[in-house]
Amino acid sequence: MSIRPGAFILFTLLSPVIAVAQNPLNMSISHLGYWTGSSGSPQVIYSDTNGTANFGPRIVLAMSRAGNPAPPAPYHITLTLGPGFTAMAPLSLPSGTTCQPATGGGAAPISIQCTKTTLLTGGAHQIILALDAGPIGLFQGASQVTARYTVDYDAYPLPDPPVCSSISGNTGCVERSASVFASWIGLDSLSVNEPMIIGQDSPIQVRHRVVGYDGGRISTTTLVLPPELEYRGVSSPSAPSHTCSAASGPHGGDVVSCQGNIRHPSPNAAERTGSYSVIVRTRPGVQPPGPLRVYASIGNGAHPAPTDCDGQPNQLQCAEVGFGLATAPTPDLHLTGSTSPQPWVNLGRSESPFRIEYRNLGGATSATPTRILAKLPAGFGFQQLAGSSGPVSCTATGSLADGQEVRCQRSTGVPANAVTFWLELRLDSDPLLAADAGNGVLWAITDAATTDGAALLACAADPEQAHCRWHDFDVRPPCPGGPDDSIYCHDYEVFVPPGPVANRMQVPAW
Structure with a gap:
């Protein structure tokens, strides 16, 4: 072959078209059951529940590409569940996805169809749907309900019948079951x-x-x-x-x-x-x-x-x-026993114990404040609380000449049907003001709103009442003319010193 001068030779380079492999989509049903906030919730359906409420039943579908690029859109999605559900509606859809209203339901299977028209990008694309579970009778005695999720697209048309995997797969069909219980x-x-x-x-x-x-x-x-x-x-x-x-x-x-x-x-x-x-x-x-x-x-x-x-x-x-x-039980406060220093009280000295015992024989705790009251005889005054069972504090009012009134108050009530409680007082006395005989302490206990004086007056009128007690005690005065008041005498007789009658005291018979 000859080539004429000035002629051009045209070479055409035909490049082969290289096909890019497209893998089928990965699919899964990551959850079917009541929803606690994640796909890790139990795979359990309860009757008479609403999918949009907290703890209502939901289903989560996922699909993702297995390679890059993904098979071309559109992707035709169908979800079908067995009988028992009365409604199904999307709660969350990936971009480019729309769904038709669900069909069927009740005593028949329920189905919904969705289409995604945009190409799958990286990562999983989720569809979350709320399921309304009807009365337990609609589940027709089944202990489980099964969901079937299919995706049909041009690169991998869905076969008829489809080949379904359990929970996840890439055959275009996935199934998952959940237990059914009655609410x-x-x-x-x-x-x-x-x-x-x-x-x-x-x-x-x-x-x-x-x-x-x-x-x-x-x-x-x-x-x-x-x-x-x-x-x-x-x-x-x-x-x-x-x-x-x-x-x-x-x-x-x-x-x-x-x-x-x-x-x-x-x-x-x-x-x-x-x-x-x-x-x-x-x-x-x-x-x-x-x-x-x-x-x-x-x-x-x-x-x-x-x-x-x-x-x-x-x-x-x-x-x-x-x-x-x-009727409501009430407290019943009793004074059950009393003692004084033995064999007598030495006038002019601080003496103890003046003891009172009390308890609540009723069916209810006494009110606060519960008070134990003492009216002392003339010439006697309160020095201190010498001891007690239970939380008690004491104060005194009045004069030594008239005999003080002592108020001992519990910080808590006296329990019902409780053991016997007690308190002991230490008293001072003035031998010039105290009587030489007939001395006694008038005790009272009360939790009422009445004043302390009224409670003592009531006990003075009738000391035989259960919440009252009269306690007599003997006294001995100091020896007259002794070096100090630490010397006391025996075999007393009445001694009348010069001066007012109020200053009489007892002296020994010589």
């Missing part, structure tokens, strides 16, 4: 302290039992009180907290309505009990002995409360309690 609620019991005390606030403890439900399910407990009782409030210190209100009932008593979010979703349908107290009080004029009766019912939107708990209190959602009435 239910009941009343364990009503209880009161027996007997109920007239005129005092008294708790009626309401104890309930629950399995399942979600954080949005509010249950109502209704207590029907007899006409003799009135509603006073509620004590609900622990979860779930309850709020209560009362209205007049058809039979003259209050009807108390209490609301609370009673729930307990768990991995194994474990039961949980809880309690709170409705506070009641007898109305004015009510007298013992009773008996009275309170009955109650519990229910919610999924399981309405029975209407016949009055006549059929043994149903799961009913309870009753019967109880008697009694």
Whole structure:
């Protein structure tokens, strides 16, 4: 072949087209069950629960590319669950994804179709859907429910029938199952302290039992009180907290309505009990002995409360309690014993012990302050508290000439039916002011609002009362003319020194 001068030769270089490998998408169902905030929640479905509420059922689907680039969009996604669900709706979708309304549901399977039109980038792309679980009967006795998640796209068309992996895979189809349990609620019991005390606030403890439900399910407990009782409030210190209100009932008593979010979703349908107290009080004029009766019912939107708990209190959602009435126990303070220094009290000296013993024989602790009072004879005064059982402090008022009044006060009440308590006083005396005979201490004990003086006057009028006590004691004066008042005498006779009659004292017979 010859080439003419000036001619051009055109070479065409044909580069081969190199195909980039595209791997199938990775897929998984990372969660199917009630939601505690992450995909690590238990794979358990409870009936009568709402997917948008706390602890409601949700499903989490994920897909990601296995290489770069991902197979071209669009990706056609289908999710189907077995019977039992009444609704399904997206809570979170990746960008470029839209879903059609769910179809089916109830006693039939429920299905939703979504399409992602944008190419998958790095990382997992999640679809989170809320599931509304219906009554347990819609699950048709199944102990498990199964979800099937498929993705169909041009690079890897979904075969018919699909080849499904468990939980995760790349065949375009993934399945996962979750256990199914029934939600239910009941009343364990009503209880009161027996007997109920007239005129005092008294708790009626309401104890309930629950399995399942979600954080949005509010249950109502209704207590029907007899006409003799009135509603006073509620004590609900622990979860779930309850709020209560009362209205007049058809039979003259209050009807108390209490609301609370009673729930307990768990991995194994474990039961949980809880309690709170409705506070009641007898109305004015009510007298013992009773008996009275309170009955109650519990229910919610999924399981309405029975209407016949009055006549059929043994149903799961009913309870009753019967109880008697009694008047409030009262303290009964007694002075049980007393002593003084033996064989006599030496006038002019500090002497101890002047001892009084007391106890509470009643059914209630005495009020604070409980006081032990002592009216001393003329010429005697309080020096100090020499000893006591129990927390006691003492003070004195008045003059030595008239005999002081001593007030000993407990910082706590005297317990009901308790052991005997005691206190001991150390007293001073003036031999010129004290009588030579007929000396005694008037004791009294009280927790009433009356004044100390009134309590002592009442005991002076009748010292034989149980809360009063008169204690006589002998005295001996110092020897006249002795070197100091540390010398005392025996075989006394009356000595009348010069001066006023008030200065008489006893002297020994020589």
